[in-house]
Amino acid sequence: MKIRPLKKEDYTDCVHLLNQSFDEKYISLEQLEKEILKNTLFYGAFEKSELIGCVGLLQKSEESYKIVRLAVHPNYRHKGYGEKLIAHAENTAILNGGTKMSLAFLVPNESLKNWYLNLGYEMEKTKKYKNTEKSICFAKKKLPKTPPYGGLNKRVPCCSQCGFPEKVCICKIHPKLASPNKFVIIMHPEEVGRTTNTGRLIKNAFPNNTEIFYWHRTTINYNLKKALKDNDYHKILVFPPDKEEYDHKAISRDMIKEISTDKNIMFIILDGTWKEARKILKKSSYLKDIQMLDLDIDFKTEYYLRRNKDLGHICTVEVAIELLKLVGESENAHELHKYFQSFLLRYDQGRRM
Numbered sequence: 001m002k003i004r005p006l007k008k009e010d011y012t013d014c015v016h017l018l019n020q021s022f023d024e025k026y027i028s029l030e031q032l033e034k035e036i037l038k039n040t041l042f043y044g045a046f047e048k049s050e051l052i053g054c055v056g057l058l059q060k061s062e063e064s065y066k067i068v069r070l071a072v073h074p075n076y077r078h079k080g081y082g083e084k085l086i087a088h089a090e091n092t093a094i095l096n097g098g099t100k101m102s103l104a105f106l107v108p109n110e111s112l113k114n115w116y117l118n119l120g121y122e123m124e125k126t127k128k129y130k131n132t133e134k135s136i137c138f139a140k141k142k143l144p145k146t147p148p149y150g151g152l153n154k155r156v157p158c159c160s161q162c163g164f165p166e167k168v169c170i171c172k173i174h175p176k177l178a179s180p181n182k183f184v185i186i187m188h189p190e191e192v193g194r195t196t197n198t199g200r201l202i203k204n205a206f207p208n209n210t211e212i213f214y215w216h217r218t219t220i221n222y223n224l225k226k227a228l229k230d231n232d233y234h235k236i237l238v239f240p241p242d243k244e245e246y247d248h249k250a251i252s253r254d255m256i257k258e259i260s261t262d263k264n265i266m267f268i269i270l271d272g273t274w275k276e277a278r279k280i281l282k283k284s285s286y287l288k289d290i291q292m293l294d295l296d297i298d299f300k301t302e303y304y305l306r307r308n309k310d311l312g313h314i315c316t317v318e319v320a321i322e323l324l325k326l327v328g329e330s331e332n333a334h335e336l337h338k339y340f341q342s343f344l345l346r347y348d349q350g351r352r353m
């Protein structure tokens with residue numbers, strides 16, 4: 001099963017799915033398109049290429065979000081798809097700075113109510129629904145600061161935050177570091193919840209000067225937009241400008257050293273696989289004018305959790321370690337490196353339990 005944003009060609013299937021799940025006249029194509037235009041992000045759950053579930057996420061204010069139009073095809077119910085769609089919507093909200101989630105559903109429906117209670121929702125109030133016997137129940141939930149990661153090992157209890165087995169959890173072993181420079185991590189949606197993700201290690205170690213934003217294909221997160229406008233920092237996008245079209249924006253390691261002596265730097269790092277990072281760069285016009293640094297790595301990565309081990313391909317936290325060295329923060333680089341090594345060790349231990 002794969003969850004991804006709905007594309008225009010999926011809209012008709014989505015309307016069909018919603019009407020099959022509720023009743024025939026639940027929603028029209030026009031209505032769905034209107035909601036998407038009005039800023040509801042819709043995600044679909046796909047089994048092979050068939051749309052079997054969907055969820056809408058509506059931003060109500062800077063920090064509060066609402067789940068709307070959650071549906072799972074009748075043939076695919078009670079298999080965990082609904083939980084996964086809810087988790088996807090919640091994680092998206094968290095990574096966009098959301099702290100609160102709300103939703104509403106028709107009652108009486110005890111099993112649905114219990115289902116939401118199990119997912120951590122609190123029932124707020126019920127209101128009579130139009131001219132029917134039914135009422136709407138409003139529920140809410142306080143979101144955690146970082147998205148929870150899927151369990152690394154199904155045989156033992158795993159930490160609900162990092163996904164590692166509780167005995168080797170990485171949540172509390174991080175160094176507490178500070179830097180005058182800043183990291184802005186733009187995370188590809190596929191990266192969310194991957195236990196192998198290392199971008200989160202930077203945030204854990206530098207909580208006050210790291211911001212993680214979740215990338216979206218067609219919109220830019222409000223807080224990311226704000227962060228990119230911050231002129232207190234010299235902005236550098238870390239990415240090899242290996243194509244001619246990016247050449248004019250290339251900046252060298254030596255130039256970075258020079259800049260860092262009189263201005264703090266905001267390092268913008270794209271967090272995802274090589275392919276995902278390229279996609280982010282290509283599809284995000286707001287990154288077009290930012291100078292680019294090619295770290296030009298000549299050593300082999302220590303990261304063995306994923307396949308891409310080409311020379312020069314290092315993982316996200318290794319990028320940050322290199323950048324810290326570059327701006328003369330060798331002690332910070334050393335501490336972050338030690339944390340990364342503990343992460344790898346604990347990953348290994350966690351898998352074998």
Ligand SMILES: [Zn+2]
Pocket residue numbers: 159160161162163164169170171172
């Ligand atoms: Zn943990």
